[in-house]
Structures are given as C-alpha cells and as structure tokens.
Amino acid sequence: MNNQIKRVGVVGAGAMGSQIAMVCALAGYPVVLQDISQASLDRGIQSLQAQMQKRIDKGRLDERQVDEAFAKISTTLSLHGLSDADLIIEAATEKLDIKREVFKQLDSIVKVEAIFATNSSTIVSSKVADATFRPDKVCNIHFFNPALVMELVEVVKGPHTSEKTAQIAHDFVKSIKKTPVLLNKEISGFIANRILGKLMDEAVFLLENGYASHEEIDLVCTKALNHPIGPFALMDLTGIDVNYFVRMQRFEESGNEKDKPAELIREKVNKGELGRKTGKGFYTYS
Template identity: 60%
Template sequence: MKVEDIKQITVLGAGSMGHQIGMLSALGGFQTIIQDVQEGALVKAKESLEYQMNKWVKKGKISEEGKQEAFNRLSFTTSLEEAVVNTDFVIEAVVEKLDVKREVFQKLDQLAPPHAILATNSSTIVNSKIADVTNRPEKVCNMHFFFPPLVMDCVEVVKSEHTSEETAQLTMDVCEKMNRTGVLLNKEISGFVANRILGALTREAVKLYEEGYAEFEDIDLICKKALNHPIGPFALMDLSGIDVAYYVNQQRYAETGDPADKPATCIEEKVKAGTLGRKTGKGWYDYSTKSKVKQ
C-alpha cells in the first residue's frame, strides 16, 4: 500500500488532541471521520474547529474555500463500527491509559479492514504494549503529535520490532500530506525523545517547587528569561492538561516500579481537585480571571 491508496483516515477521540489531528487529516486531503463515544464531545470538537479555522481565514492562513473543502471531507460519529468499517488508517487519541488503549485496539482489529494501519497517538506508551491484542502487529505504530497539533510541526513515528518498514514509511508519508514533519524512531523507549527530555525538566522543576526553593511562577519565569523557553514547565502543564502528566507518570511507574517515576504529590492533589489547567479554568494558574500571570 502507498500513501495514494489511503483515502479515509479515522481519528478516535474528539478531545484536545483528536479533533485537531482530524482537521490536519482533512486539510491534507483525506476523507476523515472523528469518532468519540460522547456526542457532546463531538459537538464541542466541531465548534472548536469552526472557531479555529475561521481565525485561520481571518489571518490569511487558509482561504474560505479551502476551509469549506476541509470541512466537507470531515464527519463525526459516535459509532466505532461506522468510523472504521471502510477506513485505511486509524489514529487513536483516547485517554492515556494502557488498559483502555488495549481494549480499543482489540475492537479495532475486529472492525477495521485487514489492510488498515492502526496508529496510537500515545505520548509515552510504546505500541508493542498494545499491538499484541491485534492480529496485525506489523501494521501498528506510534504516531505522536504534539499539543496543539494545528500549531506544532512535529510527529514522532515510532517502530517496534514488529512494525513493518511499509507501515513506518506510510505513516511518515501521511505526516507529509498533513504538512507535518515526521521523525522516525527505529527503537521503542517509553516517552520517546521529546517527552523524555521535557519530563526530566518538569520533574526537576516540580522538585524545586515542592522543596521550597522557588514559587512555581518564578521557576516558569526563569525558564523563559534565562533558558529562552517560550513557556515555563508549569504553564505548559496547564496548557496540555495536568491530568495528562499524571497519567503519564502513573504509567511509567507501573512499568519501572521506581518511586522517582510516581506522580508528584502536588500533581496528584490537582488531579483529585479537578483543577487540570486551561481546560478547567484553573490549574497552576487561574484562567477564570483577566489578571496576568507572572511570566
């Protein structure tokens, strides 16, 4: 199979990652279906994409005609079977929990055509931990987009020892059609490249905060002013979702058993309180007011 043979792409999960990946697919010329079990999530996804694409039109990044053509290629459904029965390529973007992903891939293997590639957008779980529930491990890989996908120009494509060269190349070609830079990792490692480097920075930042060396706002400020980072680690957690960081740490701790990989106390407290960052209006920073944060 070549990239020209991929006519339909299915994105599973209409959350902060999934709906934007779906739009990238539609913009890339693919017939695209976004599937989510919750109808409300699909409504919210469509509204968000209309808002974002209208901003693109105003900024001259896309024409009104180009926007409409992309939406004409995009559809939404709560039915997994309907979403994948005729698909050529699936991108799973559900919650970052291994048991959930394994259940989804088991269903996908039964419902999707035998030729379809099954990619996971997981930011930390290697695809070999998922592929064994399918009868097509050679067609399974990681396709890790970065948040927010409509802005970030990078996708980590990760092979396991079972992923075929054809699957890896096709996935890289899909990245290109989506106007994204695919980078191929030939070996699996939890967290891949970017998140391992970012994770080390974040762990140190959280440790410095918890041990009282500096307030989180000042740690962010130092990272911006001294290291020239566009955003500090605490503000970045708010942007991507504090629960995402929590689940990633939980998964890594389950794999390693190393207490250093457990979610930090301050992270766990915020998840239990439901203050998850921008999406809930409050995380490390309060987004419900117009007051400026120290950045």
C-alpha cells in the same frame, strides 16, 4: 497525499482526535471521525468551526479551503464507519483497556492492509498490537497538542512494526505537512515528553526546596533557555492532573519510586488546583 493512504479513520473526537481529523482533511484526505459519544463529536466539530473561523479572520485560510476541509470530514458513532480507511489514528481516552478493545474490534472491521496507529502519549504500540492479527501494521503516530498548530509528529516503530509500515506512517506525516521524527525502538514517553519530564522534575525540585518561586523558574526557562513557555505555565496549560496520571502510570509500569509524581503535584491535584481549566494551578486565572 500518500500513495498507500487514501482514507483516514480517527477514533476519539476529543482535544486531539478532532484536530488530527482537521489536519488530515486540510491536507486533502477524506476522514471519518468516530467517537462513542455524540456530545464529543458535536463538541469536536464546534471547536473546529471556532478555530477555523479564527484562521479565516486572520487571513491564514480562506472560506473555500475551510469549507472543502469540513466537506471531507464525516462523523460516526460506530467503528463500522471506519471500514474503508487505509490508516486508523486512534486518539481515544488514555486507558490501555479502551485502546486494546478499539483495536481488537477494528481488526475484524477494517481491511487487512490498513495501518493502525495510536496517538497515545505514553502507551507504546506493543501494548495494543497483540490485540490484532496485524501487529506488523501497528505503530505509534504521536501528535502534539494543539495538533493543528504543532509541527512535529513522533512516529514510533515497535519490535512488531514492519519497516514498510514505519515508512508509510513517516511519509503520511510528511503528506499532512508535519515534520516526522522516527524512533527506531519504542520507549514510553518517546522523545519530547521524556525530555520535558526531566525539565519538569528539576523545576518542581527547585520550587519544592525553596530555591526560587515558580515565576522565577519560568522566567529562567523563557529568557535564558529561550523556551516559549515555562514548565509551571505549561503544566497549568496541559493540566496538573495529566502530569500526575502520566507519572502514576510510569510508576505502575516501572515500580521505581523515582517515577512517582512529586508531593507538590499530588497536593495540587488533591486540592483541585489543576491549572487553567479550574482557574488555579501554579498561577491564578480570571
């Protein structure tokens, strides 16, 4: 446990928020998980129950550990339920206006010493910090999907973030048994997704121009570069629409044509071939 952080509030109980809540609870933190949708809260907890059962079945955790972790998680539909938190991790839908409104409301609910972090994959914390009267206590804490499994977490210090806040966030990540990486300056996409983006661009370029099939490109990445999964299989896993929206957002920010999604990605999205979730992306799934 971290000295400064005794209680955690997580906003958004979707794919990321629910798992982040469990990661914190497994490390011993009491967590309040908030969402505007009861269905999302229910889905989040059900999904955690299924995933924890798998870990029990595989002998990675015992029932007592899982029961204790669930006992530390409470859920709420109201942001007021997070009033006692020392750290807020916001993992709501990836829309700037939603995130700004969440932080603005929380600012008058949560104690002034508390730290606010956004788990956004693309939105730097300076875009939300000025919605609060505590910009020095706002930063990015970016988990990877699935948060229960992925070890690395990017902590990003914006120009408004104090050294102390960045240090507490960094130490907190260590305390939940993850490996923190600290970015001293904020940049959209941070480190991993910027590097991955370049890899995916090149993979799509090679496919679009007929140099090789998507299977062969994936094979090179797994067998020559030792990546656990190729770029096309990965896009199918995360959703080709996610890739599309991230690129559109980057293009809207930069105005640079090079940041636009590739034509091939646009076609896939228009056809509804979004990857595993629709049964077809670059590959076909039964």
